Amino acid sequence: MKLLASCAVVLVAFSSFSAGVPYKAVDELYNSDVYDDAMADEPDVTETEIFRIPKFITDQLDMLVNEGETVRLPCIADKLQGFVIMWKHGPGDQILTISNQTVNTRYRMEALQDGNNLIIDQISPDDGGEYYCVISAPVPKVLKHKISVRVKPVIETKPGEVLVVREGEPASLTCQAVKGSPEPTISWVRKHKNQIINNNVVRWDSVSRHDGGHYICQADNGFAPNPVSREVRLEVHHVPHVEIGEELIHTSDGEEAKIMCTVHCSPKCDVEWTKDGEPVDSSNTNYYLTTIAAERSLTILKMSREYFGEYSCTAKNQMGASSAAVKVSGLAHTAVFQDNTLSPWLDKFFLEWSSVSKSPVETFTVEYRAEQDFRWKKREVKAIAKAANEWQGSITLDGLTPATRYEAKVSARNQYGYNDFTKPFHFATKGAEPRQSPSISGGSSILLSSVLLAAVLVRQILG
The missing domain is CATH 2.60.40.10 (Immunoglobulins)
Known part of the structure; x- marks a missing residue:
């Protein structure tokens, strides 16, 4: 009985310490009467306090x-x-x-x-x-x-939304973070161009019209999947820039002809169409005019001779004016020579060419001469159909001088008349080197002609 009482005392003491010693006084954990009775009949016992310190199972974060x-x-x-x-x-x-x-x-x-x-x-x-x-x-x-x-980053741009400058002036766009932790990385992106500028400042020493557009400042520190952004528009004021894709439009009676004109201007501009210097009559139902963004078009719905001529597209704004022109004609395209410049014969040369025309080509006029001569010799050649809208001509020029350089040009005639002569085509009879005109500049060409003329004069004097 005395032993059971002693064990009870030890268990009570362990329970109290396990609950967090020293949150109660030690004396309160014991019943003094039981303790005194037990100790009176038992030998001395040394008491040991037993409890376990907890361990963390959570990792530090x-x-x-x-x-x-x-x-x-x-x-x-x-x-x-x-x-x-x-x-x-x-x-x-x-x-x-x-x-x-x-x-x-x-x-x-x-x-x-x-x-x-x-x-x-x-x-x-x-x-x-x-x-x-x-x-x-x-x-x-x-x-x-x-x-x-x-x-989350907060950014400011200078200027705020729009920067207006004249073409040729310096310009800059600045972006800075006024809030954000950790400090965000700042870059600029040109909208629709996929052009990235890894800097908080974009500078131009001399801005051009091609630099105009929308620029986006981006600040990223990982706060969200997409960076914080702010957009600034760079508006470059300049004289209008006008482009017409073709210098010459070949057509024929009854066809439709469409003239395309691309206009770039800032600020906005007024665009006017003229024919042979006179405004196009917009009330004429045979004309159809459209505007889609920078593209302007003038369509002649049914072609006839009265609509042949030079058409101009002119754009004006407060910065100035500019224009581009196209010639609408029924004449044939300029002829193209076959690339054969050296004759296998001493006194003749086979000349061949072709031309594109919407209406049949009837004849070609050929003019040729030796390079040192001043007068052209003329020959008429019948046109032969080669393919759809393509016509061919050829001639053997005989009675030529051996080892001599020549030049020739061709004009094509259809129902609308003769077109302009081609640029001179250079060839040579056997014994002479062909002229390499495409690789010689204007000044070098004049110098070479002078040298050749001098050589001819010397040969005539000595002969």
Whole structure:
């Protein structure tokens, strides 16, 4: 009986220490009457206090979270056994919670078996730093978590939305972050061009019309999948730029002819069509005019001779005016010679060419001469159909001088008349080297002609 009483005393003492010594006085854990009776009949016994210090099963965390999110910091032991958990924050060891009671209403607790979660709602940069979970054992156990709060970037651009400059002037766009943690990376992107500028400033020493457009500043620190952005428009004022794709449009009676004119201007401009210097009559139902973005078109729905002529597209704004012109004609295209410049014969040459025409080519006029001569010799050649809208001509020029360079040109005639002569085509009879005119500049060509003329004169004098 006395032995059972002694065991009860030891169990009571262990239970009390496991629940967190020294939270009760030791004297309160014993019944003095039982103790005195037991000890009177038993030999002396040495008492030992037995309890186990908990271990953390939660790993320490180093967290990067976005401002405004809800964060949970876990603190769980293998077996808490009545020990108390306390949360602290920052270098000043500010106490946040004790056991399951919150000291600071900024925080919430979520009780778990053998631990809890510290909950921070709508986290802000002030909530960043180190958090300590402390188990109040005789030798305190500490678990440290670290929180870094990422702040969404806020950017400013100079200018704000639009920068207007004249072509040729210097210009710059600047972007800077006024808020954001960690510090964001800033770059510029040219919209619709996929052109990236890895700098916070874009500079031009002399801006051109091609530089105009929309530029987007981007700031990225990982806060969101897409960077924060702001768009600025660079508006370059310049004299209108006008382009017409063709210099000559060949057509024929009854066909439709469409003239395309591309106009680039800033600020906006007025565009006018003229024919042979006179405004196109927009009330004429045979004309059809359209405008789609920078593209202007003038369509002649049914062609006839009266609509042949030179059409001009003229654009004007406060910076100036410019124009481009196209000739609408029923005449044949300029003839193209076959690339054969050296004759196998001493006194003749086979000349061959072709021309494109919407109406049949009837004849070709050929003019030729030796390079040192001043007068042209003329021959008429009948045109032969080669393919759809293509006509061919050829002639053997005989009675030529051996080892001599010549030049020839051709004009084609259809129902609308003769077109302009081609540029001279150079060839030579056997014994002479052909002229390499495409690779000789104007000045070199004149010098070569002078040398050849001098050589001919010397040969005539000596002969």
